[in-house]
Amino acid sequence: MQPSPTKRIWQQPGVVLGLIALGLLLAMFVSAALGDKSIPPTTVVHALLNMEAHDDAINGIIVRDIRAPRILTAVLVGATLAIAGAVLQAIFRNPLADPGLIGVSAGGAAGAISFIVFGSWLIPASWPLLHEIGISLFPMAGGIGVTLLVYRLALHEGRIHVTTMLLIGLAMNALVGALIGYAVFFSNDDQLRDYTFWSLGSLARANWNVLSWLAPIIVLLISALLRYRRQLNLLLLGEYEAVHLGLNVEKLRRRLILFTAGGVGLTVALCGMIGFVGLITPHLCRLMLGPDHRWLLPASALMGATTLVIADLLARISIQYSELPLGVLTATVGAPFFLYLIVRAKRRASF
């Protein structure tokens, strides 16, 4: 478990982690400078330090009030999705688990849509706070519900049945399709357009207000998950093996599911469904660092943040003056990667 002396310097977990963190900072800075309007790095620094030059007011606003909160939201959402992916892969003991693929995101979306469509009937409009709470709680509950369902149905005698796990994801995505169908039926065309854009995933809702409540929750969730990094290793041996090694698996799993699915649900409520970040980033990190969760979890969080910052940058600059839905972009890259994993796994017959 100690870094063995044969490892080269760039294979040391601490070094790799530092490099990823550096990459994240670089990506954040580049993302703050690039966009529909290219802003010189010095202006970016000035704007961030609030030393706004008067002739550059628009640049200042773009950097400080549009890009900065958006980039920070990308960091938080990306970190949540990636760490959730890594944790779910450990819980399900399968490297193919992803919040999107096994239906956690869809569960979150189902929660969000149900609330949007039916919440307005149940809660009087005069209680806006209740709406605010509902729109965050319902997706969290949806995500947690689906994860528990997947676990119940896919677990057979201590082993996760991969096909069942993925089929439940399929069913959940179909259910969300149906719910959007109801939403189509019960709503006007404009709301429908809103659902569609929301379900495609976007960070356009990011601002400092959103960040002020999102950041503490996500930071708490991630630090809570990081506390279980050693236990997650044991979980990989199997349910009973982990118990025999002194783990209260039942309790641990309940907490992990609560934190991960809750976090994913929250990001879905805010940004819609952004798939594959939770699948790809833990994989890349495992390639670099091995499967040890003590390094994998923080690395995944950093890498997920980097991935989403870059993806959002691409979404913003790929079409001038307008943006590509973020979820579409991540799926375009992620789906082929998923296929590659399946082909490779099939060749090795290792899952």
Added chain:
Amino acid sequence: MLRCDNITVKRGTRAVLRQLHFDLQAAELIAVIGPNGSGKSTLLKALTGELALARGTVELNGQSLATQMQRPQDIARWRAVLPQQSELAFNFPVIDVVMMGRSPHLAQVEQARNLEICEAALEQVDCLALKDRRYQHLSGGERQRVHLARVLAQLHEGLNSDGPALLFLDEPTANLDLKHQIQILHLARQCADRGAAVFLVLHDLQQARAYADRVLMLKAGRSVAFGKAASVLSAKRIERVFDIPVEWVHHDGDALLKIKNPNSNTTNTTT
């Protein structure tokens, strides 16, 4: 150390174990044998808490198992279980897998000492050279030995002092070649000699007779016999339970199991 009173275990509505009684003492190795489907692995799972009891009680050190299982972190310091097959879909280095066995002790023992214990355990199973190899690159037999090293590392304190140690092994020889089968049985025997209570599910009757203090023979979920290895494993009883005519042949102080074949003169000893 372990007492098992009148236990019945059901899978669905079917009872797969009925009214079993037996006990396991410290410094003793008990082998469970029986034909396929007689309930050997089920019994091990019931004793380790993986399967719920329909009736009866299992006691560890005078306390019921169910109560103790509520604090798995305590029990894990002196009880280890090696399942028939451990799967690990993630590619850890071997030393990390063995180190997982030390996780119940991490709070009490410093890191460098834990590493020493793990390396010693790997040496015991003849796998120290594999220390830095990746788990998924190992053969089935090597994996099994690495997991054995893991449980040995877990029980290190119990095996090297007067503390209690309880070891469950579910057909640990299944994937191994003859040399490593013998090596693992030796290790299990050593554990018992050093004060551990060892519960071993085994297929090979000759090995059971050679290594076990007492033998529990099961058939169709019932106990057929429980007692000293030599007396339980009588040729007559084996013939009745396993449905094959055998006789014991004694040679240089070892008992060899010979399968009787009335139609020819060839003899065959099982391994």
Added chain:
Amino acid sequence: MKASKFKKISCQLIALTLTAAALSAESTARIVTVGGAATEIVFALNRGNDVVGVDLSSTYPQAATKLPQVGYVRSISAEGVLALEPTHIVGTSDIGPANALNQIKASGVPTSVIPSPGSPEDLYQAIQVLGEELEQTEAATQLKSKIESQLASIQKLETKPKVVFFMSSPGLGHLNAAGRGTKATAMIELAGGENVIRSHPGYKSISHEALVALQPDIILIGLAEGMPHNETRILDGVLHNAAWQNVPAVREKQVHTVPLGRTLSFGVRVGEAALELNQLFAETVSN
């Protein structure tokens, strides 16, 4: 007649001079328009040359479609809008998401949001507001009176024809019909007809059977501009449907396609669109 023509020309001259003055005074003006009606009005108020960006729903006039696009009206990119360095942003009330609009407003760029027009009155108000904000009051008055006179010339029909309005869909496999509170209903009523579908608000799919039961005199099919449509095939699909042969509109071949943007935007072409439909309705009723 002659006098009025002269007056019109003089008005246009005045408007032209005013525009020229405005142009020279504000040659640095950069306007981003978001929402079809907003774009139409800004162009109609002679400020089209100052428009530097539009959204996807701005399909008229032709010149607007060649400008940089900042996304669809309900999902614009705040950064995209601001990157065009606008001095003025004009949007309809559909503009969104709210966060983007807030960010744009926070940037300090003057932002006008007009209610998305659903009636001539909304339109007049929008024209007046924008006329003042864009310093084109004269042109605004003129535009308003032009539309007013067009709408005034709509014939009142004694018997209102029964109309249904569908959004086009491939082969009209499902009939996405306009119901209560839609701009289609408002337009049909403006043109002197009656939307027979009152059972639902918004656009909903209705059954093939419902069409037989409703017995409409006219079927209108809205086609989005700028997309390829096989009009003959769409019309034939309705006219040759065996189940509908006793529906008056089908029997009398009163099935027509209409351009969606022009008919439903309630923009500056509302007068033309209403007049055209009115003529169609009048012919049907008199037959």
